[in-house]
Amino acid sequence: xxxxxxxxxxxxxxxxxxxxxxxxxxxxxxxxxxxxxxxxxxxxxxxxxxxxxxxxxxxxxxxxxxxxxxxxxxxxxxxxxxxxxxxxxxxxxxxxxxxxxxxxxxxxxxxxxxxxxxxxxxxxxxxxxxxxxxxxxxxxxxxxxxxxxxxxxxxxxxxxxxxxxxxxxxxxxxxxxxxxxxxxxxxxxxxxxxxxxxxxxxxxxxxxxxxxxxxxxxxxxxxxxxxxxxxxxxxxxxxxxxxxxxxxxxxxxxxxxxxxxxxxx
Amino acid sequence: xxxxxxxxxxxxxxxxxxxxxxxxxxxxxxxxxxxxxxxxxxxxxxxxxxxxxxxxxxxxxxxxxxxxxxxxxxxxxxxxxxxxxxxxxxxxxxxxxxxxxxxxxxxxxxxxxxxxxxxxxxxxxxx
Numbered sequence: 284x285x286x287x288x289x290x291x292x293x294x295x296x297x298x299x300x301x302x303x304x305x306x307x308x309x310x311x312x313x314x315x316x317x318x319x320x321x322x323x324x325x326x327x328x329x330x331x332x333x334x335x336x337x338x339x340x341x342x343x344x345x346x347x348x349x350x351x352x353x354x355x356x357x358x359x360x361x362x363x364x365x366x367x368x369x370x371x372x373x374x375x376x377x378x379x380x381x382x383x384x385x386x387x388x389x390x391x392x393x394x395x396x397x398x399x400x401x402x403x404x405x406x407x408x409x410x411x412x413x414x415x416x417x418x419x420x421x422x423x424x425x426x427x428x429x430x431x432x433x434x435x436x437x438x439x440x441x442x443x444x445x446x447x448x449x450x451x452x453x454x455x456x457x458x459x460x461x462x463x464x465x466x467x468x469x470x471x472x473x474x475x476x477x478x479x480x481x482x483x484x485x486x487x488x489x490x491x492x493x494x495x496x497x498x499x500x501x502x503x504x505x506x507x508x509x510x511x512x513x514x515x516x517x518x519x520x521x522x523x524x525x526x527x528x529x530x531x532x533x534x535x536x537x538x539x540x541x542x543x544x545x546x547x548x
Numbered sequence: 549x550x551x552x553x554x555x556x557x558x559x560x561x562x563x564x565x566x567x568x569x570x571x572x573x574x575x576x577x578x579x580x581x582x583x584x585x586x587x588x589x590x591x592x593x594x595x596x597x598x599x600x601x602x603x604x605x606x607x608x609x610x611x612x613x614x615x616x617x618x619x620x621x622x623x624x625x626x627x628x629x630x631x632x633x634x635x636x637x638x639x640x641x642x643x644x645x646x647x648x649x650x651x652x653x654x655x656x657x658x659x660x661x662x663x664x665x666x667x668x669x670x671x672x673x674x675x
Contacts (some may be wrong), residue, residue, distance in 0.1 A: 315638055327663070337663035339670055342633055379665035 289439035317342040321389050321406055324361035325368035334370045338389070350444045353397040362397055363403040363444065367451045374406040374458035381426035382434070387412055398434045400441040401448060402468070404456040421460030426467045439444050444509070551650050563672050574618040575649035576605060576626070581672045583609065588665075590614060600631035601650065607673045609669065611659025615652040646673040 316388035321340045326333050340358055347359035354360070362383055364394055366374055379402060385395040388409045399407070404423060411417040467473050580590060593605035596615055604617035615635050619625040625645035632643030632652040640663065641654040651673055653666050660666055 317633060317636070317638075331661050333662050335663040335666045336640060337670070339642060339644055339667075340629075341640070341663070342636060343640050343668065344638060493618075 303370045318346055319358040321355055321358040322360050323365055334368055335367055355395050356393050360385050362399050365408055366406040369455045372408055375404055376403045376423040378423045378425055384412055401445050401475045402445050404458045418463040420463050421458055423458040425463050427465035549613050574620045575647055576616045579616050580617045582672045582674055600628045601668055611657055613654040613656055617650040619648045622648050646675055
């Protein structure tokens, strides 16, 4: 018995040492390996929280998520709103989606255009480059350029970022001016479905006369261009009338010949 | 009189000895001078053998471990940025080329939780 106690104590000491020496959960998520970052970004709460202010390339032992970060030549670049995490440096207000010229922001000359999919007013630590792509109105930048296919393609997945920021409580920019002409948030084809009030028109159904083949054909008539009324403040961007597609159904009529069938001729 | 001559000769010798040092100023010297000018004085740097460079010295500054290497060209320093990450080990840090110098900073003691000091040191270093 006398020997058990010292053994337990040594196990306890060892356990304490292991726990103290063990890296944090976030570090474990990276497998204890270095993760490359470039530019400022939030620090996970488990690592102390707040903002990492290192502007150039650097490494941490925690991972970056896929919604708030983009890959910039092997390093994770933060595209979210740093003010939400306590950033206290110079800030610039934006409203709606817009491109980010990462190479210009980090100053490394490796061309890289990424996109911010935050729908409402938000901040970044950088101003956009001068040019026709952005219009400054009411101290906020509005993207009025023509978004490329890459933006449209990644949009459904990346718009999840709004759900990340929605519960965060922080001082967001107040943008009270009317959006300039051509703003991406007011263009029918880019208005976020979740950000709009949707009014559904009644379903139309057209029945087409008797068919010859047993196939149901659905003809989809594309929805008409959305009707946009004004530009709201915040996430709400307008009213859209969606018409359900007109469905044309062809029914199969089977004629029974009561055993007198002789096959196809 | 002899004393005066001796002093003059000693001063001349000092200045002659100083001139070659100026000529030999390394990229590392420029980095340390920039930090010191902004009151970020590193500890005495000591020769540090590393696999990716021949002329490196390490020490500490503001609680951070620092390694500064001099290279013949900026391209050589740039090529050593990624190998320099190995020196950081399991910690927050940065490895950046500034001209022909490579600066590697490691926050092994968590002295710089928001990276402001690392950012400041890197921004002060001459390009």
